Amino acid sequence: MQAVKHWLKTSDSPLAKICFDLINSLRFFQVPSISLIHKPLYWLHNQLVNGWANLTRILYWTPLFKSRLNQCGSRFYLYSGMPQVLGNLNIEIGNNTRMSGISTLCGRSCATKTPQLKIGSNVDVGWQNTIAVGTRVELGDNVRLAGKVFLAGFPGHPLDPVARAQGLPETDDQVGDIVLEPDVWLATGVTVMAGVTIGRGTVVAAGSVVTTDLPPGVLAGGVPAKVIKALN
Incomplete structure (x- = not known):
């Protein structure tokens, strides 16, 4: 595997360059950000994460720690x-x-x-x-x-x-x-x-x-x- 990586990075072969560019294209592929979709998703994600954090803080972590005090x-x-x-x-x-x-x-x-x-x-x-x-x-x-x-x-x-x-x-x-x-x-x-x-x-x-x-x-x-x- 290391030999293949070295060949892809250093070889002057056209095939190596095509493969290297293809791998990088796949590696850095990004889904475009669509405001109408991703802004509501971002808001929903924060609500779920913060809601879960508050729930566990109130019902689990705080009473558990207070029992040690x-x-x-x-x-x-x-x-x-x-x-x-x-x-x-x-x-x-x-x-x-x-x-x-x-x-x-x-x-x-x-x-x-x-x-x-x-x-x-x-x-x-x-x-x-x-x-x-x-x-x-x-x-x-x-x-x-x-x-x-x-x-x-x-x-x-x-x-x-x-x-x-x-x-x-x-x-x-x-x-x-x-x-x-x-x-x-x-x-x-x-x-x-x-x-x-x-x-x-x-x-x-x-x-x-x-x-x-x-x-x-x-x-x-x-x-x-x-x-x-x-x-x-």
Whole structure:
């Protein structure tokens, strides 16, 4: 088969060129878009897809996920399936909070006390977020987490290469609380390391890595994240 493909692509033979053009014509053949037909079909497709998504969200994914929670407030909105929950983890969620099902909530498996994840009211937990709870992670009211945010309360591996090769867990000094005070906004791709507190109303720019505490009411960014300016 590979020899035939190579012959079709490289041969100067008229037969090879005719066959190659014919294959490409079939490969890239498209049915023309007819507005009177395809616009209603597009609308119908969206209605069916959205209707099915809402039906499964209401009747299946949301009650299934809520059964795993220690506490859940009113008007919790879960979309795009159900988050993956790994390890031992106590989860509390406030009122009017929204969470993407394409996210991971993880508790440290070798913790002496059950890790605690507390999510306040009116919080957004976006697409492909990972919240790794070593001891405690707390998201205050009105916090916004954009896509691909990583709250790294524990690393999962020790620094010592011998221990790491043996599959041993991280050491206790690598683990810490993460606290996002109310009104914090983490933009796309932000990573927050263990032991960090981010002050009220602070905004962290996309792609930043937060390794130390940030004060309230500032814009911060960079690797590692530094204060750029005050917001008030």
